[in-house]
Every structure is written in C-alpha cells, then in structure tokens.
Amino acid sequence: MMAAMHRRAAGRPDVATIRTEWEIRDERFRGIGGDRFVQVLFEGGRWLEGPVYSPAWRSVLFSDIPNNRVLRFDETTGAVGVWREGAGYANGRTLDRAGRVITCEHGTRSVSRIEPDGTRTVLADAWDGHPLNSPNDVVTRADGTIWFTDPAYGIDSVYEGHPGETETGGCHVYRVGTDGAVTRVANDFDRPNGLAFSADERTLYITDTGRRHLRRFTLGPASTAGTAGTDGPLSGGEVIAECDAGGYDGIRLDAAGRIWGAAADGLHCLAPDGTLLGKLLLPEICSNLTFGGPRGNTLFVTATNTLYSLMVNVTGARYPDATAQ
Template identity: 60%
Template sequence: MDTVKTEFVVLDERFARCNGDEWMRRLHTGCRWTEGPVYFPAGRYLVFSDIPNDRTMRWDETTGHVGVFRQPSGYANGHTRDRAGRLVSCEQGRRRITRTEHDGTVTVLAERYRGHRLNSPNDVVERSDGSIWFTDPSYGIDSDYEGYRAESEIGACHVYRVDPTTGRTHIAADDFERPNGLAFSVDETRLYVADTQQSPSHIRVFDLADDGTLTGGEIFGTCDSGAFDGLRVDTAGRVWAAAHDGLHCFASDGTRIGKLKVPEICSNLTFGGPRRNELFITASSSVYSLRVNINGAGY
C-alpha cells in the first residue's frame, strides 16, 4: 500500500475546517476503471466495481487484502447498501438493478419499464421509505467495453424510482442527457442528480415530496474539470462530487467551497467506517481512502 500527499484546496472559508489525514492511502490499483464503492460496517469491508473487467472487488479492512467478490458481475457499476445491510447493484451488462440477499441469492428489483429493457443502470440510492432510486444512461450499451453494445429500447436516459410497496418502476425525471450520480439531502427533501453529458457537466437539485414526486430541477453546480460522476452528502449538508481532478465540495447553497485533489480521474466516493468518517474514493485504476473530520450522511 502506497500513500499520496493529501491536498485540500480551500475556495471558500466554509471549507477551511474540512480536512483529514495528511496522507491519502491507495488501497488497491491495477483495475481498468473502478466505480461504485460501498462500505459494510458489520464486516468491515468495502465493495467496489472494476467495470471493464466484469468483476466486483472486496477490500478487507482488517487484513488489507483485496480479492474478487463476484465475477462475472454483469458489468456492475454503482452500488449501495440498503437499510437491511444488503448489497444493491446496478448491473450494466444485464441491464438491471439487483439485491444480494443475506443468503447470497440475487433478487431482481428492476429490469424493464413498460415492457422495454432498461439501458444500463449506473448509480443507485435507497430512501428511508424503502424506495430505490437509480439513473439509467446508455454507457453500458454504447459499446462492448463495459457492457454489450445494443440499441436503447426506451430511447432516452431517465431517473427511476422503484416503489417499495408495489415493486413497480416509475420514471422520476425524464429530462436528462446522461444522468449519473445521485444523492439525497440529509432530510431527504431534496434529490441531487449529476448530468455527465451536459456542457458543462452539472448537478441538478429537485424538491422531493413524501410521495416521491420531484419538482424543480434547477442547476445546483457546474463542473470546471471534466465531468461530474458520483455524489455523496455529508451531515452538514455539503454535496461532494467526483470529477476529473478530484472531489468537489459544494455548500448547500450551491457554492463550490473546496476540492480534494486526487492523482487520478475520480468516478465515485462513499463515507465508511463505524462513524462514516473514512472517505473511500474510486479513481481510474485505483481505490483511495483517508480519515476525515466530517461524517457522511445516511447510506
């Protein structure tokens, strides 16, 4: 395991107290494109995707060992952990959302909308009411690199919600070019969604009603380095976004207040550890971590 000097860039005084370890650890390298980090506190391990190699990996916190969790993985991309501690995955290759049960069996949560196959689910989060929200761009069907080349049966890229009672899949937002990372605000009254393909790439914010209805959708923040990918929110309501030069941090009013520089292109992030103050970052061929003085919100 090697280390990289940590560089927090303060752009606004509100970011001045956001810091952490002096050195960032590189937990693993040698992948083709890492994505979808999710931490399981009960087992003290991190699951992440190596998409083009069609495998999901597992890093063990107690030993530092990295091994294959699942291969083939259906070209899995984003993951989350539900309130019951189960793994929920976006399988780009199989064009579906799945849940790995405690006994290891796999349950399909979503794979079609009105009879048509999804494009290639990308990132996923669970709301506290049990609803599953995911984005469905076309990256997994655009080529054979991280999925299987195919024509879109839906003809567009949407944000979806899986109803926790009926299990039905509904379109939550239908005006995106390439929806990607998504995250709820701390109180779950807002939903942030990154649109990677826009120029410039940006994050939009929606007001979220108790019944799952979205309104608004204004631009929350724009990217000044490549494109936005995965998103997470901390307990102070700050939005953290993966970008080409590292992680960008936005205050809840949409001001970019700082950056955490990373030596590779960042794809995603998650807060882990028993107190959610261990920051895990997937970036190009590697996975990084550092202890920070902030805490991630929710799951």
Template identity: 50%
Template structure:
C-alpha cells in the first residue's frame, strides 16, 4: 500500500480519459469518521468549510479546511439529507423530519422554501440543486417516511415520488413524474440537461438503479426526454455532481464512478464503504469531497466543479 493511502481506496482508470484527471502523487484522504449515514455535502467558499448531514444522528457536521477539525454545525437538524448553496451563498437543505426544503439566511434564520404541493405534504425531500435563475429543484422520494430511522414514519399524501421546481415567487411545480424513487440530481454546466438518479431498486424488485437525462427547454423550466444515461454497476447511484467539462461524478456502492458526457464509465475512486454523495470544494473547486457511510473523504483532481456542481 503506497504511503499515505487509506486501505481499501484506489483510483481505478477504466479509460485513458480518467488518468488525465489525477496527478501521479494523488491519494484518497480520510478526513473524519464517526457518522451513521453521511449525506449531502455542501462547500462554503467564504468560510472555507464543508457542511454535511448525518441523517440518523439528526445532526449536521462541519469540516474546517484551515484546521481540519470537525464540529457540529446544527443539532437537531430535522434529519437533514441533501444540501446545496444558492447563488447568494446561502445554505439550502432537504429535511426528512419536517418534510420540507429550507433556506438558512445569513443571520441564521430558517425560511421554508417548500413543504407542500397543491396543499398536500411532501414525502421527504432528498436532494436539491439551484439553477442560475435562482429556481430551486429537488427530489422527493419516501425514504424519510418509510420508517422512523431517518424521520417519522407516515403515510404519503402525494401519489408517488417526483421532482419539483420552486420559482422565485414560491410556486412549487412538479417537473418530473414517472420515476420510482428520484434521488440525486444536477444540471450540466450549460444547464441544457438535468440529470436525475432513480434508486427505485430499494423498493421494487429489479427496479431502477440508473441516472436519467432530461433536456431543459428554452423557457428554463420545462423538461423533455428522460432517457437512461447510465446504469449502476455497483449498488445504487445516489447523489452526484458535475465538473466544468460535463463529467458526472456519482456515488455508488463501491465508491465514486465518473462518467464522460457521452455516457462512458471512464473510472472509479474506490472507497471501502458505500458512498452516498459528493461535492466539489476547496479554493479552486478541484477537491472532491466524498460522503462514505461513516466517513468523510477527499481527493484532489485535475479538473474543477462546474459553477452548479
């Protein structure tokens, strides 16, 4: 095992295009361990820290780049799951317990972005992204209401699990239906496409374990298409992010899988536990943070996260 490398980790190139994304000396780092189920990393460039969720422990954690220390960012945290940063640098969070999407203002107050669609409570918002027009897009599977482990067990009020868009006026619009359990989502760098993972295999025998790609219309809100972009070859895809060249860096059962925009699996970052989500961070957004089941990892890349990554 090379010096500095964590046992069970490796950078596995399946295509020459992947090798160019790493310097020869790069190793995967384990930054911290001690969570039950890590999820939803989001990078705050102004403070040089990463916030992520430990869902069953009902807390959000913060890793500080300068000191390398981890502290509790928020507890209780309403069984928070996915997080992102909006165009004004504010935290946007999916909460299982309260079945809502919230925004944390600069003064620390919390504003409800969405908790209902047509008067009915959402299931349990899971992951979230913000578009350049400030609209907020989120997935709403049922994981937070399926049991008491990640929220409160409850019967769904909405017919199924879908993807929603919230515009500046606060209107909540369903933009994707027909999925079993929509999960992670991200826009391509030019916002021409929205990628959405479906982890329906958790609830349906031989159910979906793929990422679909939708074309975004000129109005910036309507979607079409929805063809399968990639099928998981190890466990399930969950959360993912996109780099500046449109490559998808997605969580999987054996680590992080990287897909070229043409749909080719070009490589893997092997992690010794299932991965739930990733985020780009660091001063140049060339550090990939990885939420393993119990631990936080990172690896330096020769590429950068897209503005919306």
C-alpha cells in the first residue's frame, strides 16, 4: 500500500495530495484511470461516512459520526464547514428525485428527510412496532420507495450513538413504501451495510460487513397487495464477492454497471458478477464513496479521518446521488 505522504498540488498550495496508485487484478480494469494525484480535501474527522454529492449546491455532504456533525465540502471554493451539528449521529445519506437529503441517523434510530425549508421529517423509526437499531445507509428508487440497512453499530456503544438493545430480532434490510409503510425485505444478514441499485433498478447489491462479502438480490414482480408501483419481495441473495481487505462497507455503481466498494485498503472495483477487477489503494480504511462533480466523474471517498477526491475516466450510474449525463 502507498505511504501516507502528502505533497501540495501545483498552483494550489492549500490542497494536499497523494500519488494515485491503481492495482490491476483483471485486464478489464487496465483502461480505468484518472488524476495522477488524489486530493486530500479534509483531514479533521474521527470516522467519516455517508458522502453524497448535490449538483444543485456543487457540494458534498458527509458525516463525522463520533463528533455528531455533518460537514459540507463546497466544490466551488474548496471550503469545508459544518452543515449540521447535533446531527443525530448521522451516517449514510442520499438524495431523492427532488434533491432533498435523506439521512440515516444512529442517535435517533431513524431515517429522516430534510425539507426545502430546513425542517426534518422522520420517514422510518420502527418496524412492526419495534424501534429500529441504527439505520446505516440508504438509497431511493424511481418508484418513490426508500431502501435502507439497519445494523447495530449505533447502539453498540457511545462511540457512534447511544447504547441500546436490538428490538427487531436482528440486523435487517427495509423498504419504506410511498404510503410510509416500513417493510422488512431481507432478514438473513449479520451486519448489512452499503447498498446500491443497478441502472435498471431490478438488481440490488448489499454488503454484509460482518461476513465480509457482497450479495446480489433481484426484485420480484409487482405485488397487487402492496403499494402501487412497488415490486414484490427480494429474491436471490447469493454471495458474489468476498472482501480480501477487511469487510465491504459503502458501495456505488458506475455507468458501466461496475461496483465500487469501500474496503480497508481503498476502493475495490468489481464486475457485475462480483469479479474483482482492480483497486484504488488509499492509506486509510475507507468507509464510503460517491460519484459527483459537474460530469459525474469525480470520486469522493470518506476514509477514517479524511475526505479524498479523484477525477476518473468513468462516470457514476444513474441512481439518486449520481450525476452522469
């Protein structure tokens, strides 16, 4: 792995960088590349998570979970400031089709949405009458449904939330319908974490950090008994990839359907069938990533204390926080 050594970007003495290091595992990865140096945008966090890019704001929002705050990187100025303090020990987030921020909150054991006027709406905080554990990561679908994972990291200790007990019978994956109903869609995980839809939204990839692998699910046919326009239960769930460096955390897809996953040694790039194509090596444990920038080809990566960015020659897929044209 590369040494954690910084240099200053030419013409930008305020921006530290590290040399980009790609590790090729499959010939299909050989054409992927980008900037020669990865930019270090922010280094003052404790455990950074949940990046999402807002095209309207030209900004990245990301969580500093132990410090109970959400930070904002302004792409136009390079400045990083506090967006929300006392943020419910927020973790993962996404944007809905209206550009509103949807966030998983450990401290409140809920999934919430920030309205245009700044007010907070709770979208989910219980299943079958039982409080959730600590929602972790979230994605939305074109039919208006919201899908999220619910491991127990936020109730395990005071580090990422408030100690508590699991009352749902385990760590599961849920869907919030357009009618607000919360449905459990998968109940056989240890620690479900990152999740992402394929471009056609018929396939859902979900990581299980506890078991260090990635699973692939297929959405079933439309259910006449459920919310209109919502597909039926998930099927499949086969393991398609095992992580060889820690456990997979957050994931995103690019426009070619490749899966980019955060791991202990950087970002892993996988083919849709789970084959490891290559890695972007980074000097810290990576938690999550998002594609952003004006053309959707800038990777923003949260990794332990640091927010990194790298412009690449691939674009993010068309799902809630992607901007590929």
